[in-house]
Structure formats: structure tokens, C-alpha cells
Amino acid sequence: MKPFLKWAGNKYQIINRIGEQLPPGKRLIEPFAGSGAVFLNTDYPSYLLCDNNQDLINLYRYLQKDGPRFIEYCKTYFVPENNNRERYYELRQEFNMTENRRKKAALFVYLNRHCYNGLCRYNSSGWFNTPFGRYRKPYFPEREMLFFWKKAQRAVFLCLDFRESMAMAEPGDVVYCDPPYVPLSCTANFTSYSSEGFGPDEQRDLAREAERLAARGIPVLLSNHDTEFTRTVYASAQIVSFGVQRSISCDGRNRGKAAEILALFKAAGAGLPQAGGCPEGESPAKAIS
Numbered sequence: 652m653k654p655f656l657k658w659a660g661n662k663y664q665i666i667n668r669i670g671e672q673l674p675p676g677k678r679l680i681e682p683f684a685g686s687g688a689v690f691l692n693t694d695y696p697s698y699l700l701c702d703n704n705q706d707l708i709n710l711y712r713y714l715q716k717d718g719p720r721f722i723e724y725c726k727t728y729f730v731p732e733n734n735n736r737e738r739y740y741e742l743r744q745e746f747n748m749t750e751n752r753r754k755k756a757a758l759f760v761y762l763n764r765h766c767y768n769g770l771c772r773y774n775s776s777g778w779f780n781t782p783f784g785r786y787r788k789p790y791f792p793e794r795e796m797l798f799f800w801k802k803a804q805r806a807v808f809l810c811l812d813f814r815e816s817m818a819m820a821e822p823g824d825v826v827y828c829d830p831p832y833v834p835l836s837c838t839a840n841f842t843s844y845s846s847e848g849f850g851p852d853e854q855r856d857l858a859r860e861a862e863r864l865a866a867r868g869i870p871v872l873l874s875n876h877d878t879e880f881t882r883t884v885y886a887s888a889q890i891v892s893f894g895v896q897r898s899i900s901c902d903g904r905n906r907g908k909a910a911e912i913l914a915l916f917k918a919a920g921a922g923l924p925q926a927g928g929c930p931e932g933e934s935p936a937k938a939i940s
């Protein structure tokens with residue numbers, strides 16, 4: 652099932668590759684949940700879904716709690732009168748100003764489908780500032796939201812930095828990490844890059860955390876671009892690499908294949924993955940016996 656939100660870096664396109672590498676476990680932890688593409692297309696008994704985007708986690712909690720009633724409320728914003736530049740900027744302002752968390756959650760869905768490229772971007776004061784997207788008839792993802800709501804009954808959603816969510820892992824858990832990508836061109840000692848406040852230091856910290864959890868017998872699968880840098884910091888992991896068709900330049904004209912890496916950190920001597928996280932209906936992940 653496709654996620655109901657458009658989300659930069661979402662992993663829907665490569666979900667089968669990820670499913671093949673995910674070991675079975677009693678709970679899947681995602682410190683970088685984003686749109687939840689992996690959560691939606693795996694079958695673990697329970698999930699801990701975290702992200703440091705507070706608007707995202709706020710939305711997931713309303714959807715989890717209120718389901719169809721909340722979906723109907725979100726739908727009220729998807730009317731032709733709200734699909735023009737002037738109204739978009741009014742509603743964006745309302746989103747930024749309101750203290751009503753339920754309204755903010757519904758407006759986040761509206762903005763995601765009406766803004767430019769579904770881009771979730773904030774200015775330095777933390778205000779959502781993506782411009783109007785000019786879509787003829789924005790799609791309301793009712794079916795996708797219903798699916799998410801049902802599945803969310805076995806999930807816990809927390810707004811946390813990845814270091815905090817990884818510290819919550821226990822033996823029996825499996826962790827899937829999908830951080831903001833390193834740049835495709837980066838070398839082993841890159842220093843200057845920082846997207847969403849996620850630079851080389853954070854990437855290294857994350858790899859170190861993954862090593863620590865693996866040493867405690869908790870497997871961690873990490874996604875990223877396949878670069879000299881990721882090959883270096885993921886040196887202790889078992890690596891799978893493949894090409895993914897995607898738009899590389901920001902205007903979408905320059906399409907090509909980007910090399911993607913999946914790095915599995917696990918205790919020495921632990922067996923190979925048994926397709927634990929395969930898409931539902933194919934090879935379900937069962938609790939470790």
C-alpha cells in the first residue's frame with residue numbers, strides 16, 4: 652500500500668528490496684518513519700514509529716485515535732474553493748498560527764497535497780513555507796489513510812531524535828533506519844554537507860549506534876546512497892547495493908539511476924535475514940520463537 656503522504660526520500664519504490672533484508676522480530680522500530688512506507692508494507696507484531704518532525708507525529712496520532720471521523724474532517728479541506736493560490740496561502744498561515752492540534756493535523760494533509768511537489772519545508776523560525784503547487788485536482792488519499800489507521804492500531808508514534816528512539820531498542824526488536832540521504836557525490840571525508848541539520852556527524856553517530864545495537868544482538872538495517880562515505884562508515888555491516896530510477900536534479904529533467912545501499916548491522920555469527928519484513932501476504936514476519 653502506498654503511503655498517504657508524499658514524502659521526500661520515501662522508500663515505497665524499493666520496499667521489496669528492504670523486505671528481503673529485514674530480519675524477523677517481535678517489533679520493528681523506525682527512528683526515521685517519514686511517510687511510513689516500510690511500516691505499511693511489512694508485517695511485524697508491533698511497531699515503534701518515530702521521527703523528529705512534530706507535525707508528522709501529531710497527524711499520525713490523530714489518525715490512529717479518530718480514524719474515519721478524522722479522515723472525513725481532513726476531506727473537508729479538499730474542495731475546489733481551496734485549490735487556488737490565495738486560499739492556499741491563507742490556509743498555510745492558519746496551519747502556522749493555530750494552536751488547535753487537530754486542525755493542524757488536518758491542514759498538514761491539505762498542505763502535503765496542495766504544495767509544490769509535496770515538499771515539507773520550514774523556515775528558520777519553524778514555519779511551513781513551501782509554495783503553492785498548482786495541481787488541477789489534488790487527490791484525497793482516503794483509502795490510503797484508512798489502511799494506515801487500521802495498521803496503526805499496532806503502532807506507537809513518538810516525536811524523538813533518532814538517538815532517543817534507538818536507545819529504546821530491546822533484544823527481540825529489529826531497527827530500520829532511513830536517515831536523510833548523504834549527497835550522491837560525497838567522499839569518505841566529506842564535511843560541509845548538512846541537509847535538515849543532518850550532516851556527516853549525525854551520519855557517523857547513526858552508524859555507531861547501529862554497531863552498538865548489533866553488538867547487543869539487535870539487528871539494524873540502514874538505507875542510504877551508495878557512496879565512498881557510506882561504504883566507509885558502514886564498513887562493519889553486510890552490504891547490498893542496487894540502482895534506483897529516480898529524478899536526480901531538483902527540476903526533475905535529469906533522470907537517472909542512483910546507487911542505493913542497504914547495510915545490515917548484526918552480531919557476528921547471527922544468521923542471514925529470512926525475508927522477515929516482506930510485504931504483507933508474501934512472507935510475513937513472525938515473532939522470534
Ligand SMILES: C[S@@+](CC[C@H](N)C(=O)[O-])C[C@H]1O[C@@H](n2cnc3c(N)ncnc32)[C@H](O)[C@@H]1O
Pocket residue numbers: 654658659660661662663682683684685686687688689701702703704811812813814829830831832847849
Ligand atoms: C528519508 S526520510 C524517511 C522516509 C521514510 N522511510 C519513508 O519511506 O517515507 C528521513 C526522515 O528523517 C526525519 N529526520 C531527520 N532528522 C532526524 C533526526 N535527527 N531524528 C529523527 N528523525 C529525523 C525526517 O523528518 C524524515 O521524515
